[in-house]
Amino acid sequence: MTDKVIIFDTTLRDGEQALTASLSFHEKIQIALALERLGVDIIEAGFPVSSPGDFHSVQEIAKTVKNATVCGLSRAVEADIKACADALKVADHFRIHTFISTSDVHVQQKLRKEFSDVEAMAVHAVKYARQFTDDVEFSCEDAGRTPIDNLCRMVESAIKAGASTVNIPDTVGYTLPDEFGGIITQLFNRVPNIDQAIISVHCHNDLGMAVANSMAAVQAGARQVECTVNGIGERAGNCSLEEIAMIMKTREQYLNVSTGIKHQEIARTSKLVSQLCNMPVQPNKAIVGANAFSHSSGIHQDGMLKASNTYEIMTPESVGISKTKLNLTSRSGRHVIKHRMESLGYQENDYDLNYLYEKFLKLADKKGQVFDDDLEAILFDSQQKVADDFYQLRYCSVQSGSGDFATASVKLATGDQEQVTSATGNGPVDALFQAIKQAVDIEFDVSDYSISNKGEGEDGLGVANLVVSWQERKFHGYGLETDIIQASANALIHTLNSIHRAQRVAQLKRDAQIQQTSKHI
Secondary structure (H helix, E strand, O other): EEOOOOEOOOHHHHHHHHOOOOHHHHHHHHHHHHHHHHHHOEEEEEEEEOOHHHHHHHHHHHOOOOOOEEEEEOOOOOHHHHHHHHHHOOOOOOEEEEEEEEOOHHHHHHHHHOOOHHHHHHHHHHHOOOOOOOOEEEEEEEEHHHHHHHHHHHHHHHHHHOOOOEEEEEOOOOOOOOHHHHHHOOOOOOOOOHOEEEEEEEEOOOOHHHHHHHHHHOOOOOOEEEHHHHHOOOOOOOOOOOHHHHHHHOHOOOOOHEOOOHHHHHHHHHHHHHHHHHOOOOOOOOOOOOOOOOOOOHHHHHHHHHHHHHHHOOOOHHHOOOOOOOOOOOOOOHHHHHHHHHHHHHHHHHHOOHHHHHHHHHHEEEEEEHHHHHHHHHHHHHHHHOOOOEEEEEEEEEEEEEEOEEEEEEEEOOOEEEEEEEOOOOOOHHHHHHHHHHHHOOEEEEEEEEEEEEEOHOOOOEEEEEEEEEEOOEEEEEEEOOHHHHHHHHHHHHHHHHHHHHHHHHHHHHHHHHHHHHHHO
């Protein structure tokens, strides 16, 4: 019988706050549903008090997710905790995660308080949060650099106040595995009421030891690990969810622990997070990197041909990577596409078969052959289109040569109206962006732009990623087409729709405040 380790995912909070561009509400919902399907136990959906947009996203995720506990983060401040409760109360069960610094450097230099004052704030925060839910987590920020006597004292007080989970973060990624494991061991040996709470860990990767420190903590008795998909997060990132999950699966007999993660969903979830967050996965990344299951050395290849376990301690299929690459053509029927999607791990309710097949036929006519990567790319692109998109590109044309400038013309639907504009630029993409800019009522700047291909060889689909700055906020856009110019236009339209939705949320917030004010007059 193995012990269950709770997987607490903070991709949408710690991971999202480190991105160059904010995720849209639609993108956050997509990731939350993918995490639910992956089998994570807790989804930390955001920091509700930080902005109206974050509050709204946390609230909608709490409404949508049914098979995982949704959590909100708060400082040890009543207003933060109340914002969490207000956002999460739509769920049958939710968690409030409150934190305060405990290390000397944080207490003295950041908070400018005495440790006893910080302890009193922590106790009050936990008790206040318990008024809204019995699932309260308390974190000792910078626990890795906190004197052990103070850490034991804080953990005991938090549990006594009602915390059902106490988190021990290595906030700055400073500790070594044996050192961090030793901290957890001392807590279990010295805190008298520690059996009344789950001990959690949240490790950062500044020295490349987030996973190692988390595993050392699990071996010392911690039973919750806080992590992110692909290890994204502040600075060098967080403990990688996929690495932690596969370590526990691959070495289950040695560790005597397991998780509820559905391992075949790992690769798909990793791709989704990478694409939506505009954070490419390095090829040599463990578990999900492009080279994770490739073998170049002749000695390795010889061993693999004789027996795969000579050089593979897990199979690609165990994390949802299919070895079979089936080539599809325009002669392939709907049933073939449906079967291929099933073999890739998708269920019927994950996609619209008619839409997918229509896009597949158009792509097959252009490319001749369509591969698995192409199908997944079409699916991902279709998921980015929202029914209430305000801006829709009807037509675009770009002319460019060896002269001094390029010209572009676009027809753009803006709600119930259509705008036709033309512009010049110092290249085809610049001309296209200038034409779109004339057609919309948004002042924006493109701060980052990159193109790549999806799939293999010269027939790969063109992918455009860009970041748009608007009112000191950044938005990420993604476009996919056989034509990279069209993909660039789609990426910009994607960001403009995200900005439009952000404008609507802000306006609804202002209207609600006006109504609230008028009631008191």
